[in-house]
Amino acid sequence: MAWSTRQLAELAGTTTKAVRHYHEIGLLEEPERASNGYKRYGAGHLVRLLRIRRLTDLGVALADVPSVESGDEKARQILRDLDAELAADIERRQRMRRELAAVMENRAALDMPPDFRTLADDLPETQRSLLLAYSSILTPAAMAALRAQLAGPRRENLEAEFAALDEDAPEEVRQRLAERMAPDARRQHRDHPGLADLGLSSHRETPVAESVVAHALVEFCNRAHLDVLRRVHAILSEEETTESESDGARG
Known part of the structure; x- marks a missing residue:
């Protein structure tokens, strides 16, 4: 008994x-x-079709089917490359599952780069948003340094006070907050100097990296936040100038 095209396809x-x-x-x-002009298929056609199906189900491209069937070195290389692709895809899907689990466990992890999700509960929403934006420009080494910085000793009360700073906060409040934040900023610059140089810490062109930082700060921080950060930078710059002048005088 022979089969029609439809019957062969169904089998x-x-x-x-x-x-x-x-x-x-x-x-x-x-x-x-x-x-009557109709095709009539036999068992050989069925076996051939099943073999094609099996190879394509394994991910072999139709154009590579004849090469794989030959069993030569080219066939083995095609299969090795396919196996490597599948291994990478499995790792990617496993990583996706881990990240989904983190988000299901803690919604705040959605606002954090993957490797930072354990810090989600400890950071204000604004800082989480900034981190996610920065992850688009920073190198893996810079992100690791930033993670180490955030995992170290932090004054959470001071961070919370900064996050809650009202846009109309008086100048004296901003100045006091900047003076309290300056020692932590000084320590962070000392421990992770590369983070202060976007040319070194970013995998993007410097103008692009600077635009990301600028846009993120303007959109996620209010005017009082930006003023405090400017004051912190001024304090650190003044200290560096004083130290340089002292070193020059001693020299």
Whole structure:
């Protein structure tokens, strides 16, 4: 008994369109036709079609099917490359599952770069948003340094006070806050000097990196926040100038 194209496709778990396509590209030999003009397929065609299905289900491209079937070194290389792609895809999906689990456990982790999710509860929303924006420009080494910085000793009360700073906070409040924040900023610059240089810490062109930092600060911080940060920078710059003058006098 012979089978029609439809019956062959059903037996192999594919479609008549796929069978015709395999004929067109030379993967599946066309059978002889019956007196009525219809194709009549046999067991050999079924086995061939099942073999094609198996290889394509494994991820082998149709164009590579003949090479893989040859069993030579080219076939082995194609399979090795495919295995490497599958391993990378498995790792990516496993990473996605870990990140989904973190988000299901703690919604705040959605606002953090993947490696920072354990810090989600400890950081204000504004800082989480800044970190996520910075992750688009910083190198892996710079992100690791930033993570180490945040995982170290921090004055959470001071961070909370800065986060809650009202846009109309008086100048004296801003100045006092900047003076209290300056020692922490000084220590962070000392322990992680590379983070202060976007040319070194970013994998983007410097103008692009600077635009990301500028836009993020303006959009996620109010005017009082930006003023306090400017004051902190001024304090540190003044200290560096004083130290340089002292070193020059001693020299």
